Amino acid sequence: MIDEFLAQGLPEVEEAVRKAAAVEIMPRFRQLAQHEVDEKNGPHDLVTVADRKAEEHLTAALSRLLPGSAVVGEEAVHADPEVYTALRGDAPVWIVDPVDGTRQFVQGDPHFCTLVALARHGEILASWTYAPALDLLATAVRGQGAYANGERIHSGSPDPGADLRVATAHPLYTSEEDRRFLSRLDVPGIAARPCGSAGLEYLRVARGEMDALAFTWPSAWDHAAGLLLVAEAGGAQSTVDRVPFRIDRDNALPFAVGRDEATTLRIRELLRGEDRGACGPTP
Incomplete structure (x- = not known):
């Protein structure tokens, strides 16, 4: 089942990620009211209504795309740490950070992204890194390379002698x-x-x-x-x-x-x- 999904279902994941950002994140970018920003574990650990709504959106969409899968999202784990244990289970797991770089998002800095990965038995099988304010999507599938906006990317090696x-x-x-x-x-x-x-x-x-x-x-x-x-x-x-x-x-x-x-x-x-x-x- 998971192999079939990896062969056929990945465009639907990309669509879900883009839609969550379009519906729940970008309309709130640089538009947040004070009451829409909260602290979790201190003044620098922020969460916004966009984080919560985007995670809810993705949780519903990804669960539909792969029946029987679990979702481990940052905000769900904050509410119930037991959610994290799904990473050690047998079911495929979606790992979701709805707004990675919430501090930047709150400050109006476009350098934030939505992160989604699919894993099973601890092995990461596919991933999506979407920076909607930068119009940038990076994807990877195990054994199939890494891509940014559809172009293959390579990390290479540092320049000799450079810091x-x-x-x-x-x-x-x-x-x-x-x-x-x-x-x-x-x-x-x-x-x-x-x-x-x-x-x-x-x-x-x-x-x-x-x-x-x-x-x-x-x-x-x-x-x-x-x-x-x-x-x-x-x-x-x-x-x-x-x-x-x-x-x-x-x-x-x-x-x-x-x-x-x-x-x-x-x-x-x-x-x-x-x-x-x-x-x-x-x-």
């Missing part, structure tokens, strides 16, 4: 221990900056516009779509335990994502405090 451009977990959302790990990237040859929308940072790596990412939180809705996109573009990823990050288990954090394997290993070993030079250690 590695790395986006890291934003300090607004990191603990003291997180910042201790990330401070290990403050070395010659690394040009680090705080990340914006995680989904769009993954896309920049997949297109070869950024060299690597270093994240300190595990939420599947932030990572699933981008991990497949980068992998299908030729990139790699690893946790500090030197094993891949998976959405269906607890992971050692932080983890590194790079446009090629050598870059990923370099960032991973810096995060571990064990880097032995620009060529990276033996994995």
Whole structure:
């Protein structure tokens, strides 16, 4: 059933993602009233009516497209953490972040996106990264490559001798221990900056516009779509335990994502405090 869906149903997912953005997100962009923005876990962790309505829209649409599937959405998990356990079940799972980059959305910055991924048994099978205000859609299907607005994309490798451009977990959302790990990237040859929308940072790596990412939180809705996109573009990823990050288990954090394997290993070993030079250690 899942193979048949992957062969035939993907255009309908794209249509659902675009419609959710058109109906629930874009009419509210730069139009939010004060009462339509709430805090979840603090002043920097925002949720808007667009997040909630878009997730409801996508949950209904995606469940119809693939009967028997589950949906793990950011807002549903916030309301009921037990929803997250569907990632470890047998049913196919839709992983949804209705507005990735809510802070940017609230500020009127167009660099936000909707993230959808389809997974089963922890394997990410397909993903959609849609930035409606930028008119940009990136897609990936396992084993079939990564695309942005219909054109094949490749992550490539960094320019020899150039500083590695790395986006890291934003300090607004990191603990003291997180910042201790990330401070290990403050070395010659690394040009680090705080990340914006995680989904769009993954896309920049997949297109070869950024060299690597270093994240300190595990939420599947932030990572699933981008991990497949980068992998299908030729990139790699690893946790500090030197094993891949998976959405269906607890992971050692932080983890590194790079446009090629050598870059990923370099960032991973810096995060571990064990880097032995620009060529990276033996994995």
